[in-house]
Amino acid sequence: KKGILIIGAGGVSRVATVKSAMNMDTFEKITLASRTVSKCESIAADILKNQGVKIDVASVDADNVDELVKLIQKVNPKMVLNVALPYQDLTIMDACTKCGVDYVDTANYEHPDEAKFEYKEQWARDNKFKEAGIMGLLGSGFDPGVTGVFCAYAQQNLFDEIHTIDIMDCNAGDHGYKFATNFNPEINLREVSANGRYWENGAWIETTPLEIRVDHDYPEIGVKASYLLYHEELESLVKNIKGLKRIRFFMTFGDSYIQHMNCLQNVGMLGIEPVMHKGVMITPIEFLTTLLPDPGSLGPRTVGQTNIGCIIEGIKDGKPRKVYIYNVCDHQECYKETGAQAVSYTTGVPAMIGSKLLYKGIWKNKGVFNIEEFDAKPFMDELMTQGLPWKILEL
Numbered sequence: 001k002k003g004i005l006i007i008g009a010g011g012v013s014r015v016a017t018v019k020s021a022m023n024m025d026t027f028e029k030i031t032l033a034s035r036t037v038s039k040c041e042s043i044a045a046d047i048l049k050n051q052g053v054k055i056d057v058a059s060v061d062a063d064n065v066d067e068l069v070k071l072i073q074k075v076n077p078k079m080v081l082n083v084a085l086p087y088q089d090l091t092i093m094d095a096c097t098k099c100g101v102d103y104v105d106t107a108n109y110e111h112p113d114e115a116k117f118e119y120k121e122q123w124a125r126d127n128k129f130k131e132a133g134i135m136g137l138l139g140s141g142f143d144p145g146v147t148g149v150f151c152a153y154a155q156q157n158l159f160d161e162i163h164t165i166d167i168m169d170c171n172a173g174d175h176g177y178k179f180a181t182n183f184n185p186e187i188n189l190r191e192v193s194a195n196g197r198y199w200e201n202g203a204w205i206e207t208t209p210l211e212i213r214v215d216h217d218y219p220e221i222g223v224k225a226s227y228l229l230y231h232e233e234l235e236s237l238v239k240n241i242k243g244l245k246r247i248r249f250f251m252t253f254g255d256s257y258i259q260h261m262n263c264l265q266n267v268g269m270l271g272i273e274p275v276m277h278k279g280v281m282i283t284p285i286e287f288l289t290t291l292l293p294d295p296g297s298l299g300p301r302t303v304g305q306t307n308i309g310c311i312i313e314g315i316k317d318g319k320p321r322k323v324y325i326y327n328v329c330d331h332q333e334c335y336k337e338t339g340a341q342a343v344s345y346t347t348g349v350p351a352m353i354g355s356k357l358l359y360k361g362i363w364k365n366k367g368v369f370n371i372e373e374f375d376a377k378p379f380m381d382e383l384m385t386q387g388l389p390w391k392i393l394e395l
């Protein structure tokens, strides 16, 4: 038995690991490793109780390639699923090439000192992956992830030409706090407080943070204020969806979230440069993360739903066509099934599905790939049965 090695033990990992344990006919054996081994043990204990599956745990500092290599050699898995933080993408990718095992992640590499969100350094490892004869699947979460699969499915099955794509991400969940983030606060706040950007007619157009707002009617949820952000899947979809004229990404934020974020931004609490405080260097956004509720603790108290989807316009059989492909997910149902809320669930389930398609060799290649480069159908079928069913509306 080879098995899967899952790295990271936060909210997304909890869901991906539980879901992998529900698919043992594929994965055979699971090892969960992270910096704080007690978090792995807690997930493992819940899985033993609820799924009756025993998984192995280990501790690892995923910033350290040698430590990773030792762990991978010891565990000897068929593949590694990286659900730690974006800062660890490159070290884990390098350890995978050294050991000759396949790699999957859910977010693009982020340098701790620069908020860039780009694929450059991961794509640059394509040759090394080819030489090692292994495959890397980048961005197998929801966005990036399922949104790319929706676009690929549309390109492969619904359209002759795609002209515009709007990715619409709505979290209509309520956790009862005045301010909290649904996933890692540092990554979340870096993303939202950065300049917006979209792509039109071959060029990137930059906006100031949250400059463009639309009030969008989300199916099964209702009208919500949505703001244009830059989001990492835009970079790969622009390359991989042929004939595209425009692509944008919108996310909902409540007024309270925006007020708090603006205030924190204005006083410098979102800073990523260390400052001297009473003789100690501290990074403001890291300190803020210490103060904010742990996203993992939001599960029991979050109610409501998410709706993430793509509105795609183009041509089919010579006629204009516009479709809306989306998934609606309920926070409390996710919590009952996995112990985590919908933001972790909508990421962890696709992380497991991408891993499953690699593990079974249904998606197979050598090099580094984004998710929309494969046949979308098997992924779409898995979404239907693994807890993230989708719908298509003709508009």
Ligand code: NDP
Binding pocket: 007, 008, 009, 010, 011, 012, 013, 033, 034, 035, 036, 039, 060, 061, 062, 063, 083, 084, 085, 086, 088, 106, 107, 139, 140, 141, 142, 143, 144, 145, 182, 183, 184, 187, 295, 296, 343, 344, 346, 347
């Ligand atoms: P959490 O902060 O809850 O969990 C991160 C985990 O990684 C923690 O267990 C942490 O360990 C571990 N970790 C951090 N640094 C190291 C290290 N150096 N070595 C070993 N382990 C480490 O994050 P989430 O679960 O919310 O997110 C996980 C990933 O999913 C992130 O990359 C995030 O960007 C991505 N994501 C993707 C989405 C998508 O749709 N594509 C949506 C949401 C998230 P410790 O507990 O010790 O700190």
